[in-house]
Amino acid sequence: MSTLSVxxxxxxxxxxxxxxxxxxxxxxxxxxxxxxxxxxPEMFSTGxxxxxxxxxxxxxxxxxSWMKNIAQEKKIIITGSIIIEEGGNYFNRLIWMLPNGQxxxxxxxxxxxxxxxxxxxxxxxxxxxxxxxGWKLNLQxxxxxxxxxxxxQRNEAPLLSETPQVPESEYDVLIYIANWPERxxxxxxxxxxxxxxxxxxxxxxxxxxxxxxxxINHTGDSMAVDPMGxxxxxxxxxxxxxxxxxxxxxxxxxxxxxxFLKDRDTFGIxx
Numbered sequence: 494m495s496t497l498s499v500x501x502x503x504x505x506x507x508x509x510x511x512x513x514x515x516x517x518x519x520x521x522x523x524x525x526x527x528x529x530x531x532x533x534p535e536m537f538s539t540g541x542x543x544x545x546x547x548x549x550x551x552x553x554x555x556x557x558s559w560m561k562n563i564a565q566e567k568k569i570i571i572t573g574s575i576i577i578e579e580g581g582n583y584f585n586r587l588i589w590m591l592p593n594g595q596x597x598x599x600x601x602x603x604x605x606x607x608x609x610x611x612x613x614x615x616x617x618x619x620x621x622x623x624x625x626x627g628w629k630l631n632l633q634x635x636x637x638x639x640x641x642x643x644x645x646q647r648n649e650a651p652l653l654s655e656t657p658q659v660p661e662s663e664y665d666v667l668i669y670i671a672n673w674p675e676r677x678x679x680x681x682x683x684x685x686x687x688x689x690x691x692x693x694x695x696x697x698x699x700x701x702x703x704x705x706x707x708x709i710n711h712t713g714d715s716m717a718v719d720p721m722g723x724x725x726x727x728x729x730x731x732x733x734x735x736x737x738x739x740x741x742x743x744x745x746x747x748x749x750x751x752x753f754l755k756d757r758d759t760f761g762i763x764x
Contacts, residue, residue: 497529497628498529501726503700504518506537511539529626534699535574552579565593572589584615585601587633589632610636620643628739629662629666638685648758666694668698670699672701698716702733712730713730715728
């Protein structure tokens with residue numbers, strides 16, 4: 494119960510070709526021998542497309558069905574975002590798919606206006622914090638990384654009864670999935686470490702590689718970061734599949750010895 498295995502899949506994507514991406518990712522996932530969670534990039538079935546009118550699916554569509562099937566087949570949790578149409582609106586929606594077919598979802602809050610994402614998609618209004626084996630995971634998407642308040646550990650919760658000197662944290666792991674371009678990869682790498690340090694949590698960032706349909710290059714730089722901000726694993730430019738085991742005992746020890754979270758501010762978010 495004190496460990497959690499997470500697999501990062503950093504890959505190139507077939508531009509706006511759902512069937513090719515699902516076939517390619519299916520092969521990659523089936524090649525993984527043992528893991529508990531598989532993390533895919535943002536818009537893993539299409540690339541970062543601004544054509545939701547033609548690329549969007551419903552929650553009953555082929556990509557969600559594919560996630561259900563492969564999660565059940567491999568007995569794993571799969572997460573990544575896809576383009577969803579719901580109620581006449583389009584969402585960049587992260588799906589958290591369990592092996593029993595149940596799921597949660599998070600709609601990207603911070604839409605990337607620089608690329609016109611806000612003109613095509615509707616922003617989300619709530620966070621998703623999932624629970625696995627006693628771990629709590631905060632799930633976010635790409636541009637969200639630039640907005641630390643959206644990820645900040647809040648302090649409304651009471652102290653843990655078992656260890657009253659350590660305030661309870663909202664979550665233990667932050668996961669960011671992305672299509673983050675090479676030209677701003679310094680910000681990506683720096684902010685992943687910053688989010689780990691300020692929230693005293695593990696951070697997993699999964700980005701794509703290769704050029705997209707707009708000729709924008711991505712170097713990946715996917716990484717896992719420990720609660721002190723140290724990079725545990727990373728890779729640039731190449732496709733990359735790596736499984737890392739996170740240790741809850743290490744996390745709890747850091748939070749106990751360095752109880753910085755007890756000094757955090759109380760705040761709310763106005764949506």
